[in-house]
Amino acid sequence: MGPRSIRGPGAFVFLESGAVALRAKTKTPKAEVKKAPLPFSKAVWKAVRAIPRGQVRSYAQVALYAGRPGAARGVGREMATLPQQPELPLPWWRVTRSDGTLAPQVAQEQARRLRAEGVEVTQRGDTFRVKVPREVPAPGLATKRQR
Structure with missing residues (x-):
């Protein structure tokens, strides 16, 4: 059996059978790599974009509308990153805790924006604190009519 040798990108690779193969370069410059959300x-x-002006939703309600009921903490993590991303024009201030309290880190700014609406x-x-509606009908669904 022949020697086995593996070197960096673009190097020769010697296989046990004695055959020689070339490995393609797979490096991509870091500037070109852009991760998709x-x-x-x-x-x-x-x-979040679908929340009408002048209304608020809880993290749990946003998770429900996003198709992931029970993922309120995940929504909270997403919301925590939004104020640092001004290129994403999302109304993050319309999302609150389920009891209506505003996150302490951004409460002043969030209250100012909500009052403006x-x-x-x-x-x-x-x-x-704001008043969060108990139940919000799902978008596009008709509500029951009272008799």
Whole structure:
């Protein structure tokens, strides 16, 4: 049996059978690599964009509209990255906790933006709160008619 040798990209590769193969270069410059958002991220962004002006949704409601019921924490992680990404024009300030409290890290800015849209924001000490609707009908679905 012949020697086995593997070197860097584009080098010869000697196989045990004695055959020689060339390995193609697979390096891509880091500047050209752009990661596409994950499907969950895109779904969350779409759900957040759909929140009408002057209304709020909880993380759990956004997860439900994104097609991932129970993924409220994932929505929270997505929302935490949005204020640092000004190139994504999403109304992140319309998403709150299920009890209506605003995240302490961005509460001042979030309250200012919500008030500008006509949402009533109450403040007690350092805690800001809005009223989150209990049930929001799914987009495109008709609600039951009262008899």
